[in-house]
Amino acid sequence: MSKNTSYINRPNRPLQVYAVIFLIFLYVPVLFLPLFSFNDSIYVRFPIEGFTVKWYGELMNRQPVWDALMNSIKVGMATAAFSTTLGIFAAKAITRYRIPGKAPLVGFIMLPLVVPGIIFGVALLVLMSQIGVPLSLYTVTVGHVIICLPFSIATLLPRFEGFDASIEEASADLGENGWWTFWRVTFPMVFPGILASLLLTFTVSFDEFIMAFFLTGTDPTLPMYIWSQLRFPQEFPSVLALSSIIIIVSFVIVFAGQWINRDATFGADKDH
Amino acid sequence: MSNDAFISIQNVDKYFGKFQAVEDVNVDIAHGEFFSLLGSSGCGKTTLLRMLAGFESPTNGEIYIDGHAMSEVPPHQRPVNMVFQSYAIFPHLNVRDNIAYGLRKQKLSKARRYEMVDEMLNLIALPEYGDRKANELSGGQRQRIALARALILRPKVLLLDEPLGALDKQLREQMQLELRALQRTVGITFVFVTHDQEEALTLSDRIAVMSGGKVLQLDTPSGLYETPRTQEVASFIGTMNFFDAEVIKASSTSIELSARGLGKVAAPARDQQYPKGAHVQVAIRPEKLRLSNDRPADTKNALQGQLKNSAYLGERSHFYVSVDGIEKPIAVSSQNREQISTGADQTRPVWLSWNDEALVVLNAD
Numbered sequence: 001m002s003k004n005t006s007y008i009n010r011p012n013r014p015l016q017v018y019a020v021i022f023l024i025f026l027y028v029p030v031l032f033l034p035l036f037s038f039n040d041s042i043y044v045r046f047p048i049e050g051f052t053v054k055w056y057g058e059l060m061n062r063q064p065v066w067d068a069l070m071n072s073i074k075v076g077m078a079t080a081a082f083s084t085t086l087g088i089f090a091a092k093a094i095t096r097y098r099i100p101g102k103a104p105l106v107g108f109i110m111l112p113l114v115v116p117g118i119i120f121g122v123a124l125l126v127l128m129s130q131i132g133v134p135l136s137l138y139t140v141t142v143g144h145v146i147i148c149l150p151f152s153i154a155t156l157l158p159r160f161e162g163f164d165a166s167i168e169e170a171s172a173d174l175g176e177n178g179w180w181t182f183w184r185v186t187f188p189m190v191f192p193g194i195l196a197s198l199l200l201t202f203t204v205s206f207d208e209f210i211m212a213f214f215l216t217g218t219d220p221t222l223p224m225y226i227w228s229q230l231r232f233p234q235e236f237p238s239v240l241a242l243s244s245i246i247i248i249v250s251f252v253i254v255f256a257g258q259w260i261n262r263d264a265t266f267g268a269d270k271d272h
Numbered sequence: 273m274s275n276d277a278f279i280s281i282q283n284v285d286k287y288f289g290k291f292q293a294v295e296d297v298n299v300d301i302a303h304g305e306f307f308s309l310l311g312s313s314g315c316g317k318t319t320l321l322r323m324l325a326g327f328e329s330p331t332n333g334e335i336y337i338d339g340h341a342m343s344e345v346p347p348h349q350r351p352v353n354m355v356f357q358s359y360a361i362f363p364h365l366n367v368r369d370n371i372a373y374g375l376r377k378q379k380l381s382k383a384r385r386y387e388m389v390d391e392m393l394n395l396i397a398l399p400e401y402g403d404r405k406a407n408e409l410s411g412g413q414r415q416r417i418a419l420a421r422a423l424i425l426r427p428k429v430l431l432l433d434e435p436l437g438a439l440d441k442q443l444r445e446q447m448q449l450e451l452r453a454l455q456r457t458v459g460i461t462f463v464f465v466t467h468d469q470e471e472a473l474t475l476s477d478r479i480a481v482m483s484g485g486k487v488l489q490l491d492t493p494s495g496l497y498e499t500p501r502t503q504e505v506a507s508f509i510g511t512m513n514f515f516d517a518e519v520i521k522a523s524s525t526s527i528e529l530s531a532r533g534l535g536k537v538a539a540p541a542r543d544q545q546y547p548k549g550a551h552v553q554v555a556i557r558p559e560k561l562r563l564s565n566d567r568p569a570d571t572k573n574a575l576q577g578q579l580k581n582s583a584y585l586g587e588r589s590h591f592y593v594s595v596d597g598i599e600k601p602i603a604v605s606s607q608n609r610e611q612i613s614t615g616a617d618q619t620r621p622v623w624l625s626w627n628d629e630a631l632v633v634l635n636a637d
Contacts, residue, residue: 163363169327170360172347174374174421184373188364 030247037240042233044240055241065242068225072206075137075221079144079205084197086145087152092186094153095160096168113150120146121214128215135217143211148201155200155261159193196261203253207246222246277336278303278461279324279429284333286319286485293319295485297333301463301478306455308464308472311482312508317465318357320482321431324463325354338428353422354431357438359414361406361421367393368402370417374425392420395454412443419451423458432464436471448474469509473497481505497557499542499632506555506634513561513602516636517554519546527633529554533598534575539631546633553634558605560630563591564623574625577602584608593624 040050059065093099094106112120124143125135133139167189171181187194209223216224226242229235277300286294294316301307309317322328323335326347335342337351353374362370371389380388393399396416401409409417415435422430436444436451452475455462466472472479473493480490489496489505500506503514517531527546528538531554539554546552568574577595589608592601602624 164358164360166356166358166360167362169325169347170354170356170362170421171373172327173325173352173354174425175348175377176374177346177348180376184376185362185364 033240033247034244037237037244039237042237044236055237056245059238059241062238064225065222068220068222071137071219072222075141075144076202076205078141079148080198080202082141082145083148083152083201084156084194086149087156087197087201088190088194090149090153091156091160091190094157096165109153110150112147113154117147117208117210118214121211124211125214135215137217137219137221139215139217140212140221141205143215144205144208147208147211148204151204152197152201155197155257156190156193159190159261163189192260196257199253199257199260203250203257207250276302278305278338279463280336281320281324282334282336284320284323284330284335286316286323286328287331293485294323294330297485297487299480299487299490301461304459304461306452306462306464306475306477308466308476308479309482310466310469310472310479310508312467315482316485317467317482318433319485321354321433321463321465324429325352325431326350351428352431353425353427353429354433355415355418355422355435357433357435359418359435361409361414361417363406365406366402367398367404367406367409367417370406371420371424373421388424392424395423395457396420411438412447415439415447419454423454423460427460429461429463432462434465434467436466437468444471451475473509481508483508500555501634503553503555503634506632510557511603512555512557514553514555514634515598517552517633519548519550519552521548522546526628529633533595533602537573537631538628539633540629542633544633551636553636555632555634556626556630558590558603559588560626561602561604562625563593563604563606564625567623568625571625571627573628574623576621576623579620579622591622593622595624 035048036044037055038051038053039048040052040054090109094102099105121143124139124146128135128139168181168185171185172178176184207223208221209227212221212224213227220228222242226239229239279299279301281297281299281301284294284297285292297316297320309320311317319328323330324337324342326342326345329343342350362373365373368386368389371392372385375385375388389402390399393402396419398413398416401413401417406414406417415438418435432451436447439447448471451462464472464475473496476493478490478492479496481488481496483504489501491499496505496509500509500512503512506512506514515531515533517529517534517537519527520530520536521528522545523541525541526538527541527544528536529552531537534554537554562568563579567576575595577593579591580594580601581592583590587608588605591604591606593604594601604624
């Protein structure tokens, strides 16, 4: 044991090796996408034949890509707004009110995280056709809100739990009703969580495929467009280029969200 | 119920599920009074305070403040403000905005608002702190900000939930004096919750001692200390020696008793009435007992015992004297007016003596 580190901080060789293998396993497959997107060949195979950005250029000139992108942004923004709004109410209710059967209820809300998307997709498809709603970007949004709600709640809950309930009581005590207390105290204090939730749910919706597969009408979202292009081998490098862009943008957005929400105990009294 | 009560708590019960936190509390508090609720944790004092603030509502009974029934009035419409145990300073606002928080509805000009905040900052002796962030403040400073934030609204009643509990001893004693001086300056009714009996004695005009949700005794600090009505109150506030006793003769002015260990003693009657032969307890504070080496000549109330133990506490010493007929040694406290040497001559025969007025008769539990 090194004399300069405490027992709990001392280096652990097997754990370090494990961490490296873990990261390789997680991200190397993904890294093939940007790699081949710069490859000057329509075939995805080694050896790499040369560097090119023409697939990216080609992407820029394709109107359906732009249309699909706009569809995904629209769905993503609507999904982020709805699921975050619902998430705020849910997180507030879970942390602030005495609800009978709270624990099972929270488990129930979190269920979409583990229930296979295909089940929700089929279920919603059946429901939509039964009540006669035509498939469109609206139905995709409904599906995405269901999937994103647990992400939103999971992001917001630590924020709501992170501050002393007496801070809201203090606001009431100083003469503000529930609405003003929310605007003047609760909202600013959970705001980083709200921002993080918006970014995260937008990203989840933006990348989502299964729900979109079942619920898309005539306008495809970006993942649906990628899926439709896989049938054409000559389009494949462009798909790789598109996927690479999506990966980068998703990473940036999610990390931005994490960074904004980095101090979830913000507002907790640090003296106690 | 007297008519001049400013706060009147009438027959208040509070249940949380099946647990009864507050049981049949009846308390009247006068305008401008510094009133304390004293008790150990879980005695219902904080629940009672939260019912005054409106965060909990009584299961039974009613609370009146300034003549108005409070049960239907939400916290934000009550003429009370509270200083929370955790201070509950808004962490996203600076000191100035914290103090000005409650002024929104008064639609004041910005200049007037700043003026009022500066006044409060001067009152709490933190004049330069307006632009500080909440997390840059020490515990004592937060406590004062919480106080200023409540006082700026000129509440009719200020509720304080163990506001000094988180401070260290020196700061706490300083804040106690400041709090008392402040209360006299602003003339607001204070309702103060504490588990610290010394703090309650120092600050309060009157104290309600609570246990198990009930008010055991409501009295002035000296009334509680000098004439506790039950053993529980007596032992909660300071220490006291208790002796089982039987009433021999009772008149309107004095009660004669036969006390185990003490023999035949007389205590002032203090409006108490006991039949002859009643089993009671007689009690005396340690500092009201005198210790001497020889039998004191000037009093009939004297008793010989063995000095078993002593503890030197600087300005005073505690002695424990065992006496025939009782198991527990009698505690005696005396001021060290002269320099004494510690640790010497532990076990030796001594005499205890007292005045009749020092004896208190309690109901046997």
